[in-house]
Amino acid sequence: MAMAQAKPQRESDILLDIRDLEIKAAIYSPDEKPRDVTIVDGVSVQTKPRGESDILLDIRDLEIKATIYSPDEKPRDVTIVDGVSLTLKRGKVLGLIGESGAGKSTIGLSAMGYGRGGVRITGGEVFLNGRDILKAGVQGLRRLRGREVCYVAQSAAAAFNPAHPLMDQIVEAALMHGVASRAEAEKRAVALFKKLGLPDPDNIGKRYTHQVSGGQLQRVMTAMALCSEPDLIVFDEPTTALDVTTQIDVLAAIKDAIRDTGVAALYITHDLAVVAQVSDEIMVLRHGKMVEYGETRQIIEAPRMDYTKALVSVRSVEHEEKKPTDKPVLSVRNVTAAYPGGQIKVLQDVSVEVHPGQTLAIVGESGSGKSTLARVITGLLPPTFGSITFAGRTLPPKLADRGRNDLRELQMIYQMADVAMNPRQTVGTIIGRPLEFYFGMRGRERDARIAELLDEIEMGKGFIDRYPAELSGGQKQRVCIARALAAKPKLILCDEVTSALDPLVADGILKLLLRLQKIEDVAYLFITHDIATVRAIADSIAVMYRGEVVRYGSKTQVLTPPFDAYTDLLLSSVPEMELGWLEHAIKGRRMASAGH
């Protein structure tokens, strides 16, 4: 009998191993010769101990597909995740990192046996606590989810039901699975609130979603996931939607909670600096395939693959700071603004200057009035007080009163390139319209200029007939840049233009903007919440906090200590790509963040 079999990969996670078992019995009939009957023929059985092995999650050769239905075509399959394998030990944290579309969330959800929106798990195995959950069936999955594995979503605000108090939702899974009585579960939840640093832990559960801040809600969601004491939590970009100053608190709370409860976690993010703070191991993914898999220290300090190296060294754009000139192209003087009917001043006494061919970065968290300043400058929101001087002339406060030349010389690029372009217009129309509108270009002259602009943004004239839906995120933003440039502006307002992009793509856009600044001698007013971007592109910086400029000056001035309390908080909250940064940063802070 053949006993030679492939050795199992890990001896430890197999409890009973029967290989090629054959059992025979002899039958003695009165009329016949005795003969052997095979009762069991070559059966192999392996059982894994439930909950005793130190390997919690074991994903093998996972393949996930989705079917695309285009109106004019036959449905076709695309592979979203291709042959990914990973193992996760109890109490460990594995970071899944990659750009959008890398399949990281899809893999995370597969650990719960779930495929989002028509996505199918077509191959491979997912062992959780030694059982293949892909074969568990609907009932098996129901017993599993919320009990052994829980999920923390990116947008906690969308994941909670606004019609129920938080506590009801937090204890729901624990009650459904009969893990605890309501009183016990609530006691556990309050203890978790304390651990996660939420204010008023005894009563916060009585509140509704709109009564807590975004950062708090994210921590409440973590408490919800921990309440039924699962073995594994899938964190799907839990801090991505938060401001940096809030992100650091949430990150620290999640890290503490993971350490204290001993739960294992899959931590999904696109920010390598963030994942470096919480995870023991990191898997780098790209286009649904694994690029590199290793210990956090090795990935951060000694990446092996080129793609990982690029991710680690992202934001390496160098920019020499320029000296301010005598005549600023734009000067905003003592601007105060409020939204119609509102009593609250969104901007208070804001004064900044932008010099020709240079970049002023406006930094601050959401709600600090950065974008409102842009709206005031463009004339969309006339200020209640103060004036705006542009290219030597005072701009009328209202958009309707401004001349065509004022409009032409002041262009704007938006955060979401998708909605900043009419989806029904081709790239040619989008870029060509300012040429027609401001310069009266027609026909061949116009097309030649469009081709020239497309070359400038490194895309080439092959894109002229494409629709925005046929472009990638980075290409869309490039077309928006070309549209702004087509007007030959003196100043471009860039409102978070790289925030929605993957880091590598964002880097490309920043490099392009800097190159174009040299060629076209255009000034930028660059609104962002990302300090790394500021370092890469700014000549001068204005830090905004609650509608006021709290710090303003050249880049070196602003980024050199001594800092005011808010700038200190902002700068110290930006994750850095080194191990142990989080603990260090939390310890050294002087001011608690507003989203606390």
Place this chain on the structure above:
Amino acid sequence: MLNLKRIPTGALLGLFFTALFLFAAIFAPLIAPYSMSQIVGDVWGPISAEHLLGTDSLGRDLLSRMIYGARTTIFIAALATALSFSLGAILGFMAAVVGGLFDMVVSRFVDLLMSIPTLIFGLVVLSVLPSTIVTLILVMGILSSTRVYRLARAVAVDVNAMDFVEVAKLRGEGTRWIIFREILPNALSPLVSELGLRFIFSVLFLSALSFLGLGVQPPEADWGGMVKENKDGIVFGIPAALIPAAAIAALAISVNLVADWVLTRTTSLKGGRD
């Protein structure tokens, strides 16, 4: 670009019948075997070789009246729909883009019009005004434009909040460019589906008016009026009233099949190619 093989069966069927009705409407005098008002046979004569669909309550050839009826019905319904769409869509887009007082005044006026039941409103107006085809089209068009206005405004308010409209405003574009070049292409899908529906409602509304005696006046033929003329025959087992009724149903379904198909084609954000 238009590949005949890729048109789904439903759309082909719809296209065929719509084309058939249109053909009959346009070339009515050439293909109708008899004149529409000439009495050529017995009252409610059966289907025969001379009269393919039989004769009507006065002994006129039903097929000829059906063909002429297609002409009147489709002509009036199409013009009323065109009027309601140009009026409703342009006012709706204007209200969304201009906003403020203009939006308020037009919207409340439309609310006022919609609060009166359409059929009763139509009956009152038509019984006062002389019953000509022009007044018929005007009344039908204006009444159904209130629905189009609501839809167009709702869609345009959404589109108007998009950044690309802000880009156009910052560029200094006028209201006309914003309405026709930025908003209209993006509002087309819901409007096209509404167009198919509105056209059919116009046919039904016209038929209802004619049935009540306020629509197309005899001896002009139109399908709704023909149902009315022949309805008494049903009691005697004569199917003459069912033929125009079936034609109305067939037109309704086929036009909507075509509208659905146009809709899926216009929804594509990649210019219908892939």
